[in-house]
Amino acid sequence: MKHATLAVLMTAAAAMPTLADEAATCGTVRYSDPGWTDITATNGVAAVVLEALGYTPDIATLSVPVGYEALKNGQTDMFLGNWMPAQQKFRDDLDAAGSIEVLVQNLEGAxxxxxxxxxxxxxxxxxxxxxxxxxxxxxxxxxxxxxxxxxxxxxxxxxxxxxxxxxxxxxxxxxxxxxxxxxxxxxxxxxxxxxxxxxxxxxxxxxxxxxxxxxxxxxxxxGATVHTLARKDWVAACPNAARLLSQMVFDVPMENVLMGKILDEGMDAREAAKGWLAANPDTAAAWLDGVTTLDGQPGLDAVKAAVEG
Structure with missing residues (x-):
């Protein structure tokens, strides 16, 4: 019994540095906003969910060309606003660099x-x-x-x-x-x-x-689709956050509602996102399938507590 207990403790101890390393590497998620209300809205949703999970979202206001350079050069981790085919030349540049992964098509019908x-x-x-x-x-x-x-x-x-x-x-x-x-x-x-x-x-x-x-x-x-891009090395280092973003998909009616709150009612993007998430728990549950907090706790519980509190 003592040997079994010791084995369990050794296993837990071996896992701790990995968790600590991931928290240190992934605790801040850096992304950009070109100043478009649709991306501000989806960035706000991502920020609310990430914060609830224990991450710190760091959103920089950058023009589209500068934002792509920041992603390419490792100054940001991901981008929720890759409109295609309008931004094809930027995608071609990123694809040539070989350092970017398409996590998901997050919107169709645009x-x-x-x-x-x-x-x-x-x-x-x-x-x-x-x-x-x-x-x-x-x-x-x-x-x-x-x-x-x-x-x-x-x-x-x-x-x-x-x-x-x-x-x-x-x-x-x-x-x-x-x-x-x-x-x-x-x-x-x-x-x-x-x-x-x-x-x-x-x-x-x-x-x-x-x-x-x-x-x-x-x-x-x-006609366009919108995609979420991320640096490949960030995806490898931060699989939990990457899983969340790969499952975070939106639709046109949702974005119209959020953008209307921001533009017409002067609401902060995160405030609008909290209200929408509280009213749409099934969508949040799908996004958070298999996702944990940064310290390994159930992700959906943490997000529910944050948006309903």
Whole structure:
């Protein structure tokens, strides 16, 4: 009996350094936010769950190009916002480096292309090819998001190549909020801008997505999927956190709700996430299947306590 007890104690002692090493290596999870409300929403959900499990989420606000460089260079651990195919060139670069793993496709049913407001649709614009004939009404401007974003680059390339006769149009780069403020403020003026789903703009603004942009944004009105990326060495070192992220998938209605809380109600992303998680325990249970806290306790219990407390 003494020998058996000693064997158990030796086994436990041997496991302790591994657990300690993993906690030291994985205790902080670093990821980035490009300033898009959809990614802010999903980042907030991930932060609430990670914190409940004993991790410390460290979210840096980085533009898309800088965020990908940070992931490539090991300055961040994962990224929840790899929109495909719009960000294909960044994925190609990461794939060439061979250090990144795709953990999961976390969203389907997304779309991302140019759209017009009601005044633009009333002017007869339903396709990219319709724009140039109405240049004066649109003041020759296409409203984009933050500088450096792949979608802006696609628009600028289209202008530079004089596609659809848009060679003398101007791309106005700003950011998601500034762009939407422009559209809302000038609702009576025809406006063409980047639009996407999921996003509460689809509820707040009467939007017509433009056909004809398959070469620039992909078929099905820029139909897109979103993926979670992580560094391979981080996945190997932190299998518990990686398992959580590989099971964390979202849907368009969920993201619309969360984004509406953030944009329309001024709610903090984590506060919005807590409310959603408390109201959707079955989804949380699926995400946390086989996932523990950082110190090895049942993960689902910890998350339930955090969001219901």
């Amino acid at each position: 779309k991302f292309t140019l759209a017009v407001n009601k005044a633009g649709a009333d002017a007869g614009v339903a396709d990219f090819a319709d724009l140039d004939a109405q240049k004066d009404a649109f003041e020759g401007k296409i409203y984009g998001i933050e500088p450096g974003a792949p979608a802006n680059q696609s628009i600028q390339a289209m202008i530079d190549a004089d596609e659809f006769g848009l060679g003398d149009w101007e791309l106005v780069e700003s950011g998601e909020q500034a762009m939407l403020a422009q559209v809302t403020r000038n609702s009576g003026t025809p406006t063409v801008f980047l639009a996407w789903a999921p996003h509460p703009m689809n509820e707040a603004i009467e939007i017509t997505y433009l056909s004809g942009g398959d070469a620039q944004f992909g078929p099905d009105y820029g």
